[in-house]
Amino acid sequence: xxxxxxxxxxxxxxxxxxxxxxxxxxxxxxxxxxxxxxxxxxxxxxxxxxxxxxxxxxxxxxxxxxxxxxxxxxxxxxxxxxxxxxxxxxxxxxxxxxxxxxxxxxxxxxxxxxxxxxxxxxxxxxxxxxxxxxxxxxxxxxxxxxxxxxxxxxxxxxxxxxxxxxxxxxxxxxxxxxxxxxxxxxxxxxxxxxxxxxxxxxxxxxxxxxxxxxxxxxxxxxxxxxxxxxxxxxxxxxxxxxxxxxxxxxxxxxxxxxxxxxxxxxxxxxxxxxxxxxxxxxxxxxxxxxxxxxxxxxxxxxxxxxxxxxxxxxxxxxxxxxxxxxxxxxxxxxxxxxxxxxxxxxxxxxxxxxxxxxxxxxxxxxxxxxxxxxxxxxxxxxxxxxxxxxxxxxxxxxxxxxxxxxxxxxxxxxxxxxxxxxxxxxxxxxxxxxxxxxx
Numbered sequence: 001x002x003x004x005x006x007x008x009x010x011x012x013x014x015x016x017x018x019x020x021x022x023x024x025x026x027x028x029x030x031x032x033x034x035x036x037x038x039x040x041x042x043x044x045x046x047x048x049x050x051x052x053x054x055x056x057x058x059x060x061x062x063x064x065x066x067x068x069x070x071x072x073x074x075x076x077x078x079x080x081x082x083x084x085x086x087x088x089x090x091x092x093x094x095x096x097x098x099x100x101x102x103x104x105x106x107x108x109x110x111x112x113x114x115x116x117x118x119x120x121x122x123x124x125x126x127x128x129x130x131x132x133x134x135x136x137x138x139x140x141x142x143x144x145x146x147x148x149x150x151x152x153x154x155x156x157x158x159x160x161x162x163x164x165x166x167x168x169x170x171x172x173x174x175x176x177x178x179x180x181x182x183x184x185x186x187x188x189x190x191x192x193x194x195x196x197x198x199x200x201x202x203x204x205x206x207x208x209x210x211x212x213x214x215x216x217x218x219x220x221x222x223x224x225x226x227x228x229x230x231x232x233x234x235x236x237x238x239x240x241x242x243x244x245x246x247x248x249x250x251x252x253x254x255x256x257x258x259x260x261x262x263x264x265x266x267x268x269x270x271x272x273x274x275x276x277x278x279x280x281x282x283x284x285x286x287x288x289x290x291x292x293x294x295x296x297x298x299x300x301x302x303x304x305x306x307x308x309x310x311x312x313x314x315x316x317x318x319x320x321x322x323x324x325x326x327x328x329x330x331x332x333x334x335x336x337x338x339x340x341x342x343x344x345x346x347x348x349x350x351x352x353x354x355x356x357x358x359x360x361x362x363x364x365x366x367x368x369x370x371x372x373x374x375x376x377x378x379x380x381x382x383x384x385x386x387x388x389x390x391x392x393x394x395x396x397x398x399x400x401x402x403x404x405x406x407x408x409x410x411x412x413x414x415x416x417x418x419x420x421x422x423x424x425x426x427x428x429x430x431x432x433x434x435x436x437x438x439x
Contacts, residue, residue: 001136007191008133009140012126013147015085015186018179019122020148021155022092022115023065024251024302025175028159028295030054031255032168033105040105049105051253055404057105058252059397061112066244066394068120073128073386074221075121081129081193081382084121086186091118093179100173120393124385131373133193141366142313146306149362153303156255160295224383232436233375233384235429239325239368240388242426244396246332246419247361252400253407254301258294263347266292301354305362312363316370322437325371325430328364333423335360336416364426371433 001009033054040047040057047053076084095115102108126144134140162171229237258264315324335357342353369388376384399422406415 005134011189017147017151020151024152025155025159028156051404052408055401059401061116062397064116069389070386072121073124073382076125076382081125084125088122089179089183093176096176100169123389124382127385128382138317145309149305157299239426240391241395242422244392245399246422249399249403255294255298264294301358304358308359308363313366321367321371322434324367326427329423329427331360333420336420
């Protein structure tokens, strides 16, 4: 990678890591909110706090994370990636400051709304920047994905560790600081954002676009949108929707689900520490403070996704991504069906299946990100990624509500069967795209 590639990739990695640090810290807080709050008081009505109602609360924030990606993509094409990435980081830091002051589920919801809106612009901004400014696109996407997985894994890990010694509102305030510092770096980073765009500006399947620097009006937005969905991008959109539904449906309540399994019972912190260390850290054995093994299994599953991101990025530069999508999602369908049987066999089999789930869950991401670039014109790349993450995190956010409802009114096997259905659909579409492109 040249100097410009490295500068862009470094900024994108930093911002991507921040986005997912906060995204996946939220499910750790969910386990606390289920215990700390009993009702959601809207003034005119009250609702019990359950996995179903908290699933809706989290879906509001996660939904805006996706829904905001579309207008964010339009803004990226007009304003450029740097401004949007800087605003994203500032907004996320502010949202977690608000979360640290939350006295109720209503204020928590407001904080998640702010986070979702701020975070929503990152993926169209960051991915547009990489695909238009980085010469070694697949490698850049792979490193970008690795940074996301570091944030995905470290977010819940750091959150769970700090919660051993601090209350959740203090932890939320501490987590706000890195995003604010990252915003300063984003504002002053030096790079050429158009270095990898050829003169034609056209994608393999997207055709030539009249919008060489974004859309200027609502009419042009509609025209460019129709152009995108008139081609094979509509099938890519189905893939990313299924990916989002699987991702959010699996991860939102995973710590709580793992906590129900044998071998994941809470462990007294005082029992793990020598007496002098416990005294130094202020751990009172009589206080009954416990460590949740499920939080650390969850973090480990996410961290191992780094392997999947790296492998997916490298394979993207070497093989047709459509067949990679088919193979990756096909494997995820199988893993969803064997997850609970593996858990019933013991910790060892669950560890293997969980590790494979973490790898394949994230290996498919650089593949579908590169597929979007292949099927869309460069002039509306931000718009294209806006639609992509409208599908991944907007439509995909419904996975959290679906999972919460299934866990409340049905059971775990039903949830994993639904996840397998999402993955099977994506695999079938990937296979169709691959065969169509060969014809």
